[in-house]
Amino acid sequence: RVRELLNGGADFIKIMATGAVLTRGTRPGVSEFSEEEMRAAVEEAAKYGARVTAHAHGAEGIKNAVRAGVQSIEHGSLMDDEAIRLMKERGVYLVADIYNGDYIASEGRRQGWPEEFLRKNDETTEAQRQGFRKAVAAGVRLAYGTDSGVYPHGDNAKQLPYMVRYGMTPLQAIQSATIEAARNVGWEERVGSLAPGKYADLVAVEGDALADLSSFGRMAFVMKGGVVVKGP
Template sequence: MLVLRGADIVDATGIRDADVAVENGEIVSVGDVPEADEEIDVSGKFVAPGLIDSHIHASMDGRPDVTTMNHDSEMTLSYRATANLRDALHAGVTSVRDLGSPTTLALDAGKAIESGLIDGPRVVACGQNVVMTGGHGHWFGREADGEAEVKKAVREQLKRGAGVIKCMATGGVLTEGAVTGSPELDEAELNTLVETAAAKHVPTAAHAHGTEGIKNAVRAGISSIEHGTFMDREAAEMMADRGTYWVPTAKALHGIVEQGTDAGIPPYAVEKAEEAGDAFEDAFRHALDADVTIAMGTDAGTPFNFHRDIPEELELMVEYGLSPDGALEAATVNAADLLGLSDVGLVEEGYRADLVVLDTNPRADETAWQNPVTVMSNGNMVR
């Protein structure tokens, strides 16, 4: 049994002084622990749950033009995913949801991590995105048109072992010719997608920038809206009423707008990102006013949005109006609930020993997550 001694424990329930005992990958005690096989003195520091990123792309590496992945072999993509997942883990991210990688790459990576073959966070993966022919992300998604094709596409991902089904409800920034806010899969197709996934009790996620596409997805019963850039007040209220999660992915737009075409990002992507960025601040205000439940996600892998920098998302969310407490909840308990993980996100007895040791209190300083002193995953020290 390993004991972390003298820490301030901080999570969504508050902050308290306690020792944390870990055995066989699990937190077995939080309180006064008299004896231990091994001890680590963390006096003056803060022990918090590992972060959970609800939206990554394991095979993407932050390159300026993500479509150039098409020239890489599946083996190269696998090596890159291995490195990206390791980087995320070392940054204090202990669970992720991969929302689109070629073929079975992310599903296989999750199995490899679970078996101990490679190091990385716990992975919940969708397999391939379900996208209309020629729609956003068609170059690595599963194209499908009409209810019958959508049903088959979803069943293919379920057969592969998908823990979530992801679709493209609107166009996006990084696909040339796609109109960012324009609906792609229609409401009937979205209904079919949700119903087919629900038959296996699998949740769903929808890439949706535009207001009409967001509302179509919410009415269909989608579990989470990804990006939601042009969300209006009515859409936000619909999401709050129906318990639809919002995963804002602030870092995705930030990386594109900040770097621009001089860094090699395609002009069409920069133009669309700048337009979307102007609306994002309003979307965040609408979501906060309506009390939409937010789960942290970064879209890691998009231009200049690196897996090693995932913790920066909390700082951006605070800049847009979320409190540091709210950012902590979004990146721990809210994300755990969205991913269907019942034993992560808190520092409590019976939870997985996915922990980070921080120098400052993350409930007061949202940047505390960016430089963890120690990272523990499943009871193993990885940093």
């Protein structure tokens, strides 16, 4: 299957190491692939020069994925101290969507999302945030992620203040969404910072972004590939 996807034009492989919050009939803490199965996926992807990331909530699934050689862990909601240690030792990124829990709890309930989803969200939200705090303190590599599609596109900046609330500095939070995200996917020579030879993709906000991270939700200027697409 990995070969099929990469031959079909995929750039990355994502594997479901554990169950999910927003998937019916699965449990976030339960592993869905063994370490050996995930290692096979990682090794096959490596033949194509591709990286593998793992959706993983449960501690055992996280540790199995890290030992298998994945590039990053998505969510990491129920990770334990051993998982954090392994991620730190092996340079594995954590991509934790720590804003989502509040959105699901409020909008999901208002919109009538399945009770199963709301229950699993309640069971994982605070654990994910405390695990994130521990990962920050331990020096785990962190990249920004939003679990795309859970809430409307364009609202992703709402997560930045949460990242600071749970241990990052404002600069670290911004870097997680720029250069660290680029490093995570291996695109740091193209994007992620302003430097000669990189894509001229940048945004600007009014005021001091380090003092008010919510300003990223109010873009004053956007340049894509050297072309201004939004400006005064």
